[in-house]
Amino acid sequence: MSNDYLCKAEKLCKTFDSTVALSNVDIAVKKGEIHGLIGENGSGKSTMSSIFAGIQKADSGTMYLEGKAYSPTDTIDAMNRGVSMVVQEQNTIGKITVAANIFFGKEALFAKAGFLNVKKMNQEAQKALESVGVFHIKPRENIDKLTFEDRKLVELARAFYTTPKLWIVDETSTALTVNGRDILYKLMEKQRESGGSVLFISHDIDEIMRICDSLTILRDGVVTAKLEKKDFSSDTIKTLMIGRDVSGHYYREDSGDESCGDxxxxxxxxxxxxxxxxxxxxxxxxxxxxxxxxxxxxxxxxxxxxxxxxxxxxxxxxxxxxxxxxxxxxxxxxxxxxxxxxxxxxxxxxxxxxxxxxxxxxxxxxxxxxxxxxxxxxxxxxxxxxxxxxxxxxxxxxxxxxxxxxxxxxxxxxxxxxxxxxxxxxxxxxxxxxxxxxxxxxxxxxxxxxxxxxxxxxxxxxxxxxxxxxxxxxxxxxxxxxxxxxxxxxxxxxxxxx
Ligand SMILES: Nc1ncnc2c1ncn2[C@@H]1O[C@H](COP(=O)(O)OP(=O)(O)OP(=O)(O)O)[C@@H](O)[C@H]1O
The missing domain is CATH 3.40.50.300 (P-loop containing nucleotide triphosphate hydrolases)
Structure with a gap:
């Protein structure tokens, strides 16, 4: 395997009862690149990325990380080996503080003689939040008081604290508003500049074309194409995703009038x-x-x-x-x-x-x-x-x-x-x-x-x-x-x- 690749999967297969989620999927992410993963709803993107992140196991196939066989036992194992993921849905733990969420599973870092040094954990959480450009969230705050977006920002701080080699971002941008997206994009850039890689999943073709260096397209669990940035075109991507031409109008075409009813x-x-x-x-x-x-x-x-x-x-x-x-x-x-x-x-x-x-x-x-x-x-x-x-x-x-x-x-x-x-x-x-x-x-x-x-x-x-x-x-x-x-x-x- 070439050293240019940070991670690679070969012939990954995953089936849920009668649903074939992944069929012989090959994907490779180079060092220092943002690699996009796109496909229709249900095409297998989250299944693919969650296998990389140790959330579930493939039925067959092989994965490599930095040239070595890679098969994480769970998410903590994946994180320890340098793969972390931010998922689509809310993924924080309720009823505990922001700091406790950031360091969930890593409390030993702040424990001495069986006692948790909460002050130290809060200080470190503050640094973790600031390092991803978030200044308005307080580590001591109960996570339940935060908005959906702020909880996503806490998840970003948690993912980045471990300085991942591969950072998987699964449709996170749609959970964020303009400010949050700005933070996300800057972090992805930072990851690329530091020689790390990003696997970025999004349904927004313009966003994918703007941000990614290369792209894998999935349809019904099968890879239909791999594209480099120079070959990106909105119509090509749509056709490869869906298997038919979906150009044409998207939004309303009328210019509206102000006279709606009662x-x-x-x-x-x-x-x-x-x-x-x-x-x-x-x-x-x-x-x-x-x-x-x-x-x-x-x-x-x-x-x-x-x-x-x-x-x-x-x-x-x-x-x-x-x-x-x-x-x-x-x-x-x-x-x-x-x-x-x-x-x-x-x-x-x-x-x-x-x-x-x-x-x-x-x-x-x-x-x-x-x-x-x-x-x-x-x-x-x-x-x-x-x-x-x-x-x-x-x-x-x-x-x-x-x-x-x-x-x-x-x-x-x-x-x-x-x-x-x-x-x-x-x-x-x-x-x-x-x-x-x-x-x-x-x-x-x-x-x-x-x-x-x-x-x-x-x-x-x-x-x-x-x-x-x-x-x-x-x-x-x-x-x-x-x-x-x-x-x-x-x-x-x-x-x-x-
Ligand atoms: N735990 C599960 N049990 C049964 N079927 C599942 C499970 N997880 C995923 N699937 C099925 O596998 C297929 C691929 O799902 P996956 O979540 O990977 O799609 P996706 O490309 O991420 O879609 P979306 O864009 O809608 O998030 C779907 O048909 C889905 O219903």
Whole structure:
């Protein structure tokens, strides 16, 4: 094996029951490069990277690290040998401090005569956070008080503390806002400059083309191509991923008008710990975009509108008169909510696709208080099919699905319910380019059929491409409002976000 390669896998295979996740996969990452890994939802990217990171074992095949056979027994072993990974979903341990999370499994570093020197551990955690450019998180803080993004930053500090040779970044950028992404990109650069390597998984083709030096493309567990930077082209990558041409329009093409229908949902002077005197309204048939930087309050706003967070003052009204009382009331009244935190707040992961899709609709499909298997199966089959969820059957457990397919189940659940108002927080997070196009099309169809949508997103092109109107938030306050008809640019929005 050439010394240019930091790590290599040959003929890796992995099967889950009848699903072939990886079939004879060869991949090689050079020293001092950022190597991209891209493919449709369920193509095997996370399976591949988690085998490298010691999370699971391949059925067959060989891996090498710095020319020597490599077969980590678990993640700690992988870390000790220089391979660490940041995953898509939240991966911190609740109820303990930030410092305890950073040094989980490494407490011995701070132990003397059976006692843990917490002060020393906190000091070292502060250094670990600062070394990745994070200054606002305190090591003593309970991790549960942190936002999703801040917890991801803690994970970055944890991964970097061990100065990895190979750093695997699995769809982390979509969990971060502009600031967080900046930190991530700088760390990846630093890793490359110091002669280490990065294996970077993302669904964002522009991001992959900008950041990576080379690329492996997977389709249905098989490598379809390996490209060097000079050969990158968006259309080629898409075709190699999906096996068909997916060029064509992506977002809405109309230039919008300002005349949406009556107000269906409104916040009146809403304040919480994070939000400050927010007033806004959503109209029938409108797509209202909400954007901002991390901690601007946009994710909390989604929860307030759905009744998950009770405002300290002010109120949320549906149809101009009914106060949104709580989430259960909201579901009954036709309000849907997709959380950014998929595994913890949007899905029952140890239940089947069918159970998840049917849950909000049980009342609707019951006849004389009875629910038949046939009606459940029909509803789940229909929506799982419409969203092209990749799974053996609707009885498959959600924790066995790939990240993007889990997200499709979340969307299917609310589309099946047929809610009139949909609050979508980062709805296309982790979704591949082909499926994204179908979801945008679906959102457009929902709008045309008179449904109203709040689209909370960290993707500015998505906000601009889909919304009738965009509200920006800064430090919990509304900082700007823009109409589609104005011909929006990312620069205009960013000005109001920072
Ligand atoms: N623990 C598991 N049990 C059963 N099937 C699994 C398990 N983990 C993964 N799979 C299946 O293996 C296939 C590959 O999944 P994987 O998570 O590697 O895809 P991915 O390319 O990372 O997708 P995404 O972009 O959606 O994250 C999928 O069909 C998935 O359902």
């Amino acid at each position: 107000i269906v949902l409104e916040a009146e002077n809403v304040s919480t710990k994070v939000l400050k005197n927010i007033s806004l309204s959503l109209h029938k048939g409108e797509i209202l975009g909400v954007g901002g930087l991390s901690d601007c309050g946009m994710h909390d706003l989604g929860k307030v509108l759905f009744g998950l967070i009770k405002p300290d003052s002010g109120r949320v009204l549906k149809g101009g008169r009914l106060k949104v009382r709580n989430a259960a009331w909201a579901v009954k009244e036709g309000i849907a909510y997709v959380s950014k935190n998929r595994d913890r707040e949007s899905l029952m992961t140890i239940c089947s696709i069918k159970d998840n899709i049917c849950l909000p609709s049980l009342r609707d499909i019951s006849k004389h208080y009875l629910i038949t298997k046939k009606s459940e199966n029909e509803l789940a089959e229909k929506w799982s099919g419409n969203l092209e969820v990749k799974a053996g059957s609707i009885n498959e457990y959600c924790n066995e699905l790939s990240g993007g397919n889990k997200q499709k189940v979340v969307l299917a659940k609310w589309l099946a319910k047929g809610s009139d108002i949909m609050i979508l927080d980062c709805p296309t997070r982790g979704i591949d380019v082909g499926a994204k196009a179908s979801i945008y099309h679906l959102i457009e169809e929902l709008k045309k059929s008179g449904k109203s949508i709040v689209l909370i997103s960290e993707e500015l092109p998505e906000l601009i491409g889909m919304s009738d109107r965009i509200v920006t938030l800064q430090d919990g306050k509304i900082s700007g409002e823009f109409y589609r008809t104005e011909g929006l640019s990312e620069a205009k929005l960013i000005k109001k976000m920072i």
